Amino acid sequence: MANPSLLILAGDGIGPEVMAEVKKIIGWFGTRRGVTFDVSEDLVGGCAYDAHGTPLTDATMAKAQEVDAVLLGAVGGPKYDSLDFSVKPERGLLRLRKEMDLYANLRPAQCFDALADFSSLKKDVVAGLDIMIVRELTSGVYFGEPRGIFTEGNERVGINTQRYTESEIARVSRSAFELARKRNNKVCSMEKANVMESGVLWRQVVQEVHDREYPDVELSHMYADAGAMQLTRWPKQFDVIVTDNLFGDLLSDLAAMLTGSLGMLPSASLGAPMANGRPKALYEPVHGSAPDIAGQGKANPIACILSFAMALRYSFDMGEDATRVEKAVEKVLADGLRTADLMGPEGGSPVSTSAMGDAIIAALDASL
Ligand SMILES: NC(=O)c1ccc[n+]([C@@H]2O[C@H](COP(=O)([O-])OP(=O)(O)OC[C@H]3O[C@@H](n4cnc5c(N)ncnc54)[C@H](O)[C@@H]3O)[C@@H](O)[C@H]2O)c1
Numbered sequence: 260m261a262n263p264s265l266l267i268l269a270g271d272g273i274g275p276e277v278m279a280e281v282k283k284i285i286g287w288f289g290t291r292r293g294v295t296f297d298v299s300e301d302l303v304g305g306c307a308y309d310a311h312g313t314p315l316t317d318a319t320m321a322k323a324q325e326v327d328a329v330l331l332g333a334v335g336g337p338k339y340d341s342l343d344f345s346v347k348p349e350r351g352l353l354r355l356r357k358e359m360d361l362y363a364n365l366r367p368a369q370c371f372d373a374l375a376d377f378s379s380l381k382k383d384v385v386a387g388l389d390i391m392i393v394r395e396l397t398s399g400v401y402f403g404e405p406r407g408i409f410t411e412g413n414e415r416v417g418i419n420t421q422r423y424t425e426s427e428i429a430r431v432s433r434s435a436f437e438l439a440r441k442r443n444n445k446v447c448s449m450e451k452a453n454v455m456e457s458g459v460l461w462r463q464v465v466q467e468v469h470d471r472e473y474p475d476v477e478l479s480h481m482y483a484d485a486g487a488m489q490l491t492r493w494p495k496q497f498d499v500i501v502t503d504n505l506f507g508d509l510l511s512d513l514a515a516m517l518t519g520s521l522g523m524l525p526s527a528s529l530g531a532p533m534a535n536g537r538p539k540a541l542y543e544p545v546h547g548s549a550p551d552i553a554g555q556g557k558a559n560p561i562a563c564i565l566s567f568a569m570a571l572r573y574s575f576d577m578g579e580d581a582t583r584v585e586k587a588v589e590k591v592l593a594d595g596l597r598t599a600d601l602m603g604p605e606g607g608s609p610v611s612t613s614a615m616g617d618a619i620i621a622a623l624d625a626s627l
């Protein structure tokens with residue numbers, strides 16, 4: 260059987276720095292576990308714009324469609340902020356999500372015991388936290404038409420359109436219900452049905468899919484603003500949260516801070532199964548290119564490493580090895596290793612990006 264194939268798109272800023280640590284782990288699986296991945300690499304985001312004048316070439320897009328899974332670092336940076344919207348680094352990532360039809364974005368927020376003290380919330384609020392945000396990723400206000408900046412009378416008007424079809428809502432809610440069945444069997448759906456028609460439809464369709472196909476799962480509905488409040492008040496009331504593209508973007512950054520740092524949160528973006536039965540898939544940390552710390556060896560590689568663990572679980576049916584990587588991360592944190600983002604205001608001696616990666620490799624070695 261052919262080796263599993265990966266396309267690495269490290270991107271900009273800290274993207275290549277955190278991805279370097281994932282490459283070490285991919286290498287470790289080859290030498291220590293006899294699992295060899297066929298890895299190719301390419302450009303996305305600002306670096307692709309610099310090389311080709313576009314944040315994602317058609318050739319790279321075609322490669323992404325062919326591989327078993329794409330691993331992405333991060334895109335963007337101040338150098339590109341004034342570019343036209345059509346060639347901004349972020350457009351490269353949005354094109355990948357849209358053309359691969361990666362409609363279900365899984366963003367788990369787990370608080371490792373060793374970091375429970377570090378969260379900006381009280382320890383008992385976050386200790387043992389394990390929630391999963393399922394964010395719709397290919398539609399909503401990110402992609403709705405009309406959009407643009409127009410002139411009306413003597414002033415400019417900026418327009419974006421929130422648009423959801425019934426089938427788009429139904430498919431992502433199925434992903435959430437399926438995940439809930441493997442977890443604690445609870446789904447909370449978040450929208451703004453009190454002010455948006457798209458929210459009314461969202462609530463109706465999620466309820467219908469539930470009643471027809473998943474009556475065994477406990478379902479609740481919440482307005483997204485109240486959901487944000489509840490996520491900070493008592494996040495452990497949630498198991499799986501399903502929400503739209505924009506609310507999911509906001510709520511997942513909020514959830515990141517429950518775990519201690521944006522540098523901790525991984526994600527999997529999944530689409531329909533391919534001919535080989537594996538889902539179309541892209542794995543990336545939730546954080547961005549962190550221009551403020553790029554090039555200094557300060558970035559926390561854990562979000563990117565845990566994203567690779569998600570690839571092992573969701574693309575390669577290697578759940579035990581995914582757990583092995585997650586346990587290795589847990590071990591180094593329990594041993595007290597911290598990158599700078601995991602240091603409190605009182606400071607301490609942070610380890611570098613590569614030292615964190617090396618320690619995780621050592622913990623993986625010890626797990627054999
Ligand atoms: N998926 C992506 O590629 C992605 C996601 C979010 C933002 N972005 C882009 O990244 C650029 C910067 O955006 P931003 O500053 O709003 O968000 P960001 O996530 O890049 O950074 C926010 C803050 O978190 C810190 N941080 C983020 N990741 C970290 C890590 N792994 N280790 C330690 N600290 C970390 C940063 O130093 C910064 O202080 C923008 O161009 C934005 O569009 C890209």
Ligand SMILES: CC(C)[C@H](C(=O)O)[C@@H](O)C(=O)O
Nearest residue numbers: 334335349352353508545547
């Ligand atoms: C970089 C940007 C396009 C992206 C988004 O808004 O979806 C990011 O914030 C994320 O959370 O993945």
Ligand SMILES: [Mg+2]
Nearest residue numbers: 508509512545
């Ligand atoms: Mg975001």
